[in-house]
Amino acid sequence: MTKTPGPDFIRTIVEEDMKTNKWNGRIATRFPPEPNGYLHIGHAKSICLNFGIAKQYDGECHLRFDDTNPAKEEQEYIDSIKDNVRWLGFDWGEHEYYTSSYFDRLYEWAVRLIESGDAYVCDLDAEQIKEYRGTLTEPGRNSPCRDRSVEENLALFEKMKAGEFDEGSHVLRAKIDMSSPNINMRDPVMYRIIKANHPRTGGKWCIYPTYDFAHGQSDSIERITHSICTLEFEDHRPLYDWYLDKLGEHHPRQIEFARLNITYTLLSKRRLITLVEEGHVDGWDDPRMPTISGLRRRGFTPESIRDFCRRIGVAKSDNTIEIEYLEHCLREDLNKRAQRVMVVLNPLKVVIENYPDDLEEEFDAVNNPEDEVMGTRKVPFSKELYIERDDFMEDPPRKFFRLAPGREVRLRYAYFIRCTDVVKDDATGEIKELICTYDPLTRGGDAPDGRRVKGTLHWVSARHAKTCEVRLYDRLFTKLNPARGKRGRDWRTNINPDSVVILNNCKMEPFIECMKRFDNIQFERTGYFCVDPDTTPEKFVFNRTVSLRDSWAKIQKSQKK
């Protein structure tokens, strides 16, 4: 078991608050996704944080859908988010909320701010508002509508609500300070007109609050104690405080942390949507996607993702985690739980010339050396077998421990065999099959004379083999930081054209037929795989989750240098 890291800076704050009884001993966090796309592993970090803290300090964690923009949000996303959070192993209990449930209250609050002279209806269009806002270094200018009377504002806002104006023609703005060094305080938009059907409120509204006008108040309404969010909202905190102060409402404590970045991976919702919509991947659950659904289909376990999130920690400094670290957490988990089987990905036929033609034997194979409880199974053996093409070389380099002409290796759980001949296609020179002899005395895999072999190969009896499909995945992007195209080129140029290779003629041992969709298994010596939902009674389809650590590949690499 890995050691549990000490409390991160957020938990330190929570613990301090508990100690001082700041919230009367109550802890409430929330995970507030916008249902405009699928959750990805960056969200998992936030989910683990928020639900984790609630669990650890005996508090509650709300699942709140930030559904303030019906132009982008869909029920499908709401459903997928709930599935994903549940799959990750978290439970929000009764605490399922929607910002849209607060629309009436938000509207009343907006009216109140108009009445107190803190908000006004602005007729400027988007372009003009932008102009008036100023820049990072120059202050903005007041809108010509800024000094409208309360009565006029009330009337105008009412008309906005009644649908009398076109989209974009009017907005409600907070009257704060157009010369504030914090751009968020330069009379931010509170309400805009969007004439779209909302998944939950239907056609009731045609004006919708902006995220900034809704988020802080939603936290307040739900009596959240710790509003944990990412760094980019640091600049918004003064705005949320301003609204809550003006309204005289409960202030949660907002704490910002650095979002997750992973090498060779894109974690921006906008770009993930693009990948799906432009067909660069086969949907949100494509095993190459960093979405929770994608990771699941790839063969990740919830435990491995949670462990990853725990081990990377939480801090405020920008970070990029090496993708290998995620893979490490995955392997560690899979190693403990995955059923071992033998599957030959690129089959090369082996004929054992001194083995009886119609003899069949069965060998006991260990299901998981890490977990004796998982028991053993029978693996059939016969005269003709398949081994991995990569496990044979006619002219092997140094440190190649596998099969070669004249060399002896062990077939796992079976016999020692020696290669006596290589049969090739005369025309192409391609190796068609290998002729070998076996040593009957090595039955079970050990030589009574104490003779050792350097290599042990996995194999499948040709007569008993089932053909299956295996999809080998590689990283989706070729660059460490895929968001940055070379010299301003589009990020799409970083997509790896070889991110998936489909093998159609793989040979598996018959035992595997009892496996079910999403089951995690280890193909011995090759990697971890899972049963893809595309599997049919006629044909198994596997996804390679992650390869085994491969020190031979490492040796090859260093030999090339």
Add this chain to the structure above:
RNA sequence: UGCGGCGUAGCCAAAUUGGUAAGGCGCCUGACUCUGGAUCAGGAGACUAGAGGUUCGAGUCCUCUCGCCGCAGCCA
């Protein structure tokens, strides 16, 4: 040139009220092994962005400099 953050080994990340730099991943050795997997045992690697200052003593306090990230949606 504005505001807000951040800067501890290749990547993460700790360091109670200032006391003399945890841990994980990766890397290198070796052991063991019927998965070149796993496991086990060792090891290398940080003048804590830089420069001053306060102090007996600073990653931790002060000053200045440099670098990186975010912000100018009627997205969230």
